[in-house]
Every structure is written in structure tokens, then in C-alpha cells.
Amino acid sequence: MIKTRVLGPIILLVSLAGISCGGEDPNSVRVSLSDEQLIRQMHDARTDYYNSDNLAGLMETYSDEAVVLSGTLQVANGLDAIQELIGEEMLQAQGIQNNLKATLIFGSHAVLWGEYQWSGINSEDGSEMVTSGPYMMEVIQEGETWKVSREMWTQDTEIQGLEWDVIPEEFVENSEWSDEMDLLETLYNRRSPELMAELFSENALVGMPNFPTLEERGDVETFFQNVFDDTSETTMDVSVRSATILDGENVTLTGYLKTDGLATSPFEGRSRFLLLLELANPFEVDAGEDAEWQIRWMIASGQALFPF
Numbered sequence: 001m002i003k004t005r006v007l008g009p010i011i012l013l014v015s016l017a018g019i020s021c022g023g024e025d026p027n028s029v030r031v032s033l034s035d036e037q038l039i040r041q042m043h044d045a046r047t048d049y050y051n052s053d054n055l056a057g058l059m060e061t062y063s064d065e066a067v068v069l070s071g072t073l074q075v076a077n078g079l080d081a082i083q084e085l086i087g088e089e090m091l092q093a094q095g096i097q098n099n100l101k102a103t104l105i106f107g108s109h110a111v112l113w114g115e116y117q118w119s120g121i122n123s124e125d126g127s128e129m130v131t132s133g134p135y136m137m138e139v140i141q142e143g144e145t146w147k148v149s150r151e152m153w154t155q156d157t158e159i160q161g162l163e164w165d166v167i168p169e170e171f172v173e174n175s176e177w178s179d180e181m182d183l184l185e186t187l188y189n190r191r192s193p194e195l196m197a198e199l200f201s202e203n204a205l206v207g208m209p210n211f212p213t214l215e216e217r218g219d220v221e222t223f224f225q226n227v228f229d230d231t232s233e234t235t236m237d238v239s240v241r242s243a244t245i246l247d248g249e250n251v252t253l254t255g256y257l258k259t260d261g262l263a264t265s266p267f268e269g270r271s272r273f274l275l276l277l278e279l280a281n282p283f284e285v286d287a288g289e290d291a292e293w294q295i296r297w298m299i300a301s302g303q304a305l306f307p308f
Helices: 035-051 055-059 079-092 178-190 193-198 217-230 282-286
Strands: 062-069 075-077 093-106 109-121 128-142 145-153 200-207 234-247 250-261 268-279 293-302
Touching: 035 055, 035 093, 035 109, 035 128, 035 145, 055 079, 062 079, 075 079, 079 093, 079 109, 109 234, 128 200, 128 268, 128 293, 145 268, 145 293, 178 193, 178 234, 178 250, 193 200, 193 217, 200 217
Parallel strands: 062 145, 200 293
Antiparallel strands: 062 075, 093 109, 109 128, 128 145, 234 250, 250 268, 268 293
16 A cells, blocks of 8 residues: 555535525525535536537636646646537537536535546548546536536547547646555555555546446456456556645646557557545554555546556
């Protein structure tokens, strides 16, 4: 397990819907929505904006410093870049469905997990494009509203007609959390599916490019066992580029994953990742033990990372 620093005390926000009452006209009673309800409203409005070609409305749901990491290795930093990226995609889109599966709230931050289905028309040859897969969002509270600060998705089937490139270095700052992810690289290169699985939570959700979502630790172990059975000649390199500390027990990390084969196995995989890291042993930490961290949610998006 990872042994590392301990953050400050956890601050977990639990929001309840409050209803003003008394001798008011029932029609004038005001309902205060919980943060989870407000996040859901924002999330669902984004789908409506997208499907109605309302790019301006969609852009209002992003924070000024937002980052979008697409399923095709593109990165958009800031509102202008996001508008260009999403605007080009919307020109080809026929529609999208977003199914929000889970929301975790940490004070003024929240992390969302869901699954999408997207369809569109290739502007070059008129062929139909269809893709689906998991997505993950990090959202922040700004006043009384919630906005997307980081967004990432991947696909469970290969998108035809795309030419992959090496990962550009948009994120140039190394993170202090790099040590926490070195274990992922080390255990992969040791080819230990059991130890790899222990790095993930019991209820982990993992989205890999061109592969169905892994939904539990057992799925993670089976996945990597199949990878190791298929080839003995790939190595992994992990690079953490940025981090957001949500509270004392949770942090999101963004970075790069690379898998490379030896000369006899020229396989190459390139991907970005966004993950939610959680403290695995809070009670032991309270008793003075070292902190151990696990991956609860993870999206890796880009090329197929692993040979099958």
C-alpha cells in the first residue's frame, strides 16, 4: 500500500432540503434545494444544452479555469479552448445521453461518475459515428451554483477513422502526489494482478479505453490477470501532472499512462487519467499509523492501453 502524508481533517458536507413554513400562502413557499439536487440540475441542464445546440448555455456550466480531457487524447484548458473543442464536436453530433450514476460531495467540491451514449455524423465521409462509455467530472461550488472544473470521458469501443498521436505535454508541473501513483506503475511492471487489485477500493469503478467499465476490485484483478496472460512484454509509465485536494481523506489526480512493448512486441498505449484517490485506513491514521491510499474511481482515456 502507499504510505505517505496525512492531510487535514475531513470536512464532509451533508445537505438537506429545507422548506420554509408558517402562515405563508402555500403557493409562495420556497424550497431550498440540497447541493446534490443542485448538482443534478446542473448536470441535466448540460445534456439539454448540448442536444439543443446551445453552446453558450453549456459554457456557463464550466468554471473559468476548467479543463476538459476528451476521449481522443485532446486537452482543452480554459473556456476559449473548451468552447472550440466542444463546438467542433457539436457540429457533428446527433445527440447525447448522460446517465449520472453517483455523486460524492466534499464541502465545496464534488466528484461525479456516469455513463454516456453519443452519436454523430463524420463530416468528411458522412458515415455514422457511435460511441459510449463512462465519464467523470470534478465540480466546484461558486456562490450558490456548481460548475465543472475538470471533465473526462472514455469509450468502450474504438472510434474508427481517428489517427492517434503521442500525448502532448499540456500539464508541465509535476505533482507532489507523484509518489502515490508510483505503486501503480511498480505493481504493473511486477505483473502482480492480486497486488494491483489491492490498490483499488472494494467498490472501485474503472473506465479503460475500449473496454467495459470495471465495477469492483474483483473485476480489476481479472482484468489485469488477462492482460498479463496475454503478453509478458509491456511496461507501464505513470506521470501525475496535477492534483485537487478535496478534504483530508480524498484527492483527485490527473496525469498520463503509457504502456510500451519490447522490440518483439511493438504494442504502444497512450492515455490520460483522472482518478479519485481515497484514504484506506482513516482509523489507523487517527491512531498514528501511516496513511494508505486506494483508487476509488478512475477514468483512463485515449488509446487502448493494454493488448488483448
